[in-house]
Amino acid sequence: MACTLPFGLLLLTVLAAPSQGSRQGPASRLRYSRFLDPSNAVFLRWDFDLEAEIITFELQVRTAGWVGLGITNRYTMVGSDLVVGGVLPEGNVYFSDQHLADEHTLEKDGSQDAELLGLTEDAVYTTMRFSRPFRSCDPHDQDITSDTMRVLAAYGPDDTLQLDRERMFVKSIFLLQIFHPDDLDVPENTIIHDLEITDFLIPEDDTTYACTFLPLPIVSEKHHIYRFEPRLLDHNETLVHHILLYACGNASILPTGISDCYGADPAFSLCSQVIVGWAVGGTSYQFPDDVGISIGMPSDPQWVRLEIHYSNFHNLPGLYDTSGIRMYYSAQLRKHDMGVLQLGFLTFPIHFIPPGAESFRSYGLCKTEKFQEMNGAPVPDLQVFGYLLHTHLAGRALKAVQYRNRAQLQTICKDDSYDFSLQETRDLPHRVEIKPGDELLVECQYETLDRDSLTFGGPSTVNEMCLIFLFYYPRNNISSCQGYPDIISVAHELGEEVSDSMEGAMAMNNVEWSPESIRVAEKACKEVQQTVIIKTIDEIVENMTGWIPEIIPTPRGPCLESWGGKVEPQDETPAGFRAAAPMPLSASGTATLSHIPLAALLFGQGAFSWLLATLQAGV
Known part of the structure; x- marks a missing residue:
C-alpha cells in the first residue's frame, strides 16, 4: 500500500546549491558493496572507521525520485530509521534523517544525526552519500553493531515522498567486516585445488548428510592454504545447507565412496576436527595475512572428510549436484599455522x-x-x-x-x-x-x-x-x-x-x-x-563436568550527540565498549549427577536418526 505524505513537511531540508552532475563532500573509495534488490536497481556501497565509530553509506538507485536508506529489525518496519534525500527538478537537493512512525508514515527525527556528503541525479541514477555514527543519542536511530544488520532501502519514482512496499527492500548484511579481500595479500604461485562430490543424486528426503573422504594436495614441502570458497551448482532453490571439511588423523582407516555421514556405517562420521566451514549465505573467505592452514608436513593431515548437508524440503526427484570447497594454497609461507575449535x-x-x-x-x-x-x-x-x-x-x-x-x-x-x-x-x-x-x-x-x-x-x-x-x-x-x-x-x-x-x-x-x-x-x-x-x-x-556461569551484559558504548539531539538518562555516563569488571561465577549446587555413556553419544548404526524419530513421535 502506498501513502502520500504532505510535501512541505517531508521534503524538509532543501539545500540551495544545484547538484545536477556535481557531488558534494568527499568521494573517497568505499570498500564494500551489495545489491539490495532482486533486479539490481538498488546498489549500496559502504565503509567505516572502527575507532571513530562512523559509517559512510552511498546508495545508488535507478530512479529520478527520492531515495532512502536505514536499518530495521527482524519483526517489523515500524521504528526503522530511514535517511532520505533527492534532487528537485530545479537542481536543489533535500536531505533528512527520519523514522517510520508506522508502516505507512515517516516522521522527521528530533536529532538530525546523518551528515550529507553528496547527492546527485543524472539521466539514470539518484546517488546519495552520507555518514552517521554507529550509535547516536537519538532513540529513533538504530545502532550499527557487529551483529547482522537488516538494511532497509526505499525509493520513489519522483520527489513525492511516498512509501510503497514494492519499492522497499530489506537485506541482511554484516556491515562491520574487518578485512576486505582486496586489502589482503595474494601470494605468488597460487595453486587451486577443488574438494567436491561430483554428480551426486540428491535423495528425495528433506535432509541428507553426504560424506566422502578425499586427499589433500600432495606437496613435497610445506605450503599454506590461505583462502577457500564454496563450489555450488546453480539450482532453482537452495539445496546445500552447509559444507564442512574435517581433518583426519593420519592413523585413521578411512572408507571409500559416498555415504550418509551419520547413518548405518559409523566409519563415515570419522574425523571431527573442522578446518574449513561454509553455510547458507556465506561467500569466500581469506585468512589474515599472517595465518594459514599448513599442509605438506608430517604432522599435517593428509586426508579430509567432506560433509555436505542437503535440504531437499520439496522432495524433488532427479536432482544431481556437484558441490564442495575450492582451496587456494601457496609455498609462500605465513607466520602461523591455524586451527579451528x-x-x-x-x-x-x-x-x-x-x-x-x-x-x-x-x-x-x-x-x-x-x-x-x-x-x-x-x-x-x-x-x-x-x-x-x-x-x-x-x-x-x-x-x-x-x-x-x-x-x-x-x-x-x-x-x-x-x-x-x-x-x-x-x-x-x-x-x-x-x-x-x-x-x-x-x-x-x-x-x-x-x-x-x-x-x-x-x-x-x-x-x-x-x-x-x-x-x-x-x-x-x-x-x-x-x-x-x-x-x-x-x-x-x-x-x-x-x-x-x-x-x-x-x-x-x-x-x-x-x-x-x-x-x-x-x-x-x-x-x-x-x-x-x-x-x-x-x-x-x-568427559568433564562443570556449571554454567552467569553472563554479565557488556555495557553499551557512548552515543554521539548531534545538533538537536538529546542525551538519554542511561547515556549520561558513557561506559564504552569494554567488558564489565570481573565478577565471581555463580555455583548451582554440588550434587554429583549421572552422565550419558559415551557410546550413546556416538550414535553408531543409525541410532541418532532412530532416536530423533522416536522423540518427535512422542513415543
Whole structure:
C-alpha cells in the first residue's frame, strides 16, 4: 500500500546549491558493496572507521525520485530509521534523517544525526552519500553493531515522498567486516585445488548428510592454504545447507565412496576436527595475512572428510549436484599455522527447545584445563582471529563468553540479530587470547512461536544446533569442546519421574508447555550440572563436568550527540565498549549427577536418526 505524505513537511531540508552532475563532500573509495534488490536497481556501497565509530553509506538507485536508506529489525518496519534525500527538478537537493512512525508514515527525527556528503541525479541514477555514527543519542536511530544488520532501502519514482512496499527492500548484511579481500595479500604461485562430490543424486528426503573422504594436495614441502570458497551448482532453490571439511588423523582407516555421514556405517562420521566451514549465505573467505592452514608436513593431515548437508524440503526427484570447497594454497609461507575449535551444545536430542517460546536459551560449556593432557604436548595460548556462528531456523542470537579464574573476561563474539540465511566466517576486530584453564561458554537463543511441538537437537534443518567455530593459531590437536546438561535433573524440575537419560529426553514430550513451564525448563537447563565432551583429531574423548556461569551484559558504548539531539538518562555516563569488571561465577549446587555413556553419544548404526524419530513421535 502506498501513502502520500504532505510535501512541505517531508521534503524538509532543501539545500540551495544545484547538484545536477556535481557531488558534494568527499568521494573517497568505499570498500564494500551489495545489491539490495532482486533486479539490481538498488546498489549500496559502504565503509567505516572502527575507532571513530562512523559509517559512510552511498546508495545508488535507478530512479529520478527520492531515495532512502536505514536499518530495521527482524519483526517489523515500524521504528526503522530511514535517511532520505533527492534532487528537485530545479537542481536543489533535500536531505533528512527520519523514522517510520508506522508502516505507512515517516516522521522527521528530533536529532538530525546523518551528515550529507553528496547527492546527485543524472539521466539514470539518484546517488546519495552520507555518514552517521554507529550509535547516536537519538532513540529513533538504530545502532550499527557487529551483529547482522537488516538494511532497509526505499525509493520513489519522483520527489513525492511516498512509501510503497514494492519499492522497499530489506537485506541482511554484516556491515562491520574487518578485512576486505582486496586489502589482503595474494601470494605468488597460487595453486587451486577443488574438494567436491561430483554428480551426486540428491535423495528425495528433506535432509541428507553426504560424506566422502578425499586427499589433500600432495606437496613435497610445506605450503599454506590461505583462502577457500564454496563450489555450488546453480539450482532453482537452495539445496546445500552447509559444507564442512574435517581433518583426519593420519592413523585413521578411512572408507571409500559416498555415504550418509551419520547413518548405518559409523566409519563415515570419522574425523571431527573442522578446518574449513561454509553455510547458507556465506561467500569466500581469506585468512589474515599472517595465518594459514599448513599442509605438506608430517604432522599435517593428509586426508579430509567432506560433509555436505542437503535440504531437499520439496522432495524433488532427479536432482544431481556437484558441490564442495575450492582451496587456494601457496609455498609462500605465513607466520602461523591455524586451527579451528568447535564449541557449543553437543548436537544430540538432549538438546530440546519447547514450542511456543518467545525466547529460550541453551548453553554449552567448554573447560580447557585438560587440553594440554589430551594434546600430548604443551598447548600455547590460543590467539582467536575469526569465528563462524551456526544454528538452524529457530536461532535468533548466539554468543561465546570467556572466563578465567571464575571471572568473566569478555564476550569473544556474538550476533544478537542472527539470520539463518547469512552464515559467514567473520573476523574479530582484535585477537582474543585463550589460556589453558579458561572456560568458554556458548549461549544460543531461540524463538519457536510458530511451532506446536518440541524441537530437538539434530542434523536436520528442522532440528536445531548451537555451535560456534573459533579460528585460532597456533594449531593443536583439540577438535571440539562441547557441553550438555543433566537431562534427568531437568526432567525432575519439570515434574517428570525418569531414571535414565533416554527416558529424560523422551519425557519432554509429556510436559504441558506454557510460558511458566518454558521458564522453568530454561532455568533448569542453566542451573544443573553440565557434562563437557572434549575430542581430539585422533578421536580421543574425555568427559568433564562443570556449571554454567552467569553472563554479565557488556555495557553499551557512548552515543554521539548531534545538533538537536538529546542525551538519554542511561547515556549520561558513557561506559564504552569494554567488558564489565570481573565478577565471581555463580555455583548451582554440588550434587554429583549421572552422565550419558559415551557410546550413546556416538550414535553408531543409525541410532541418532532412530532416536530423533522416536522423540518427535512422542513415543
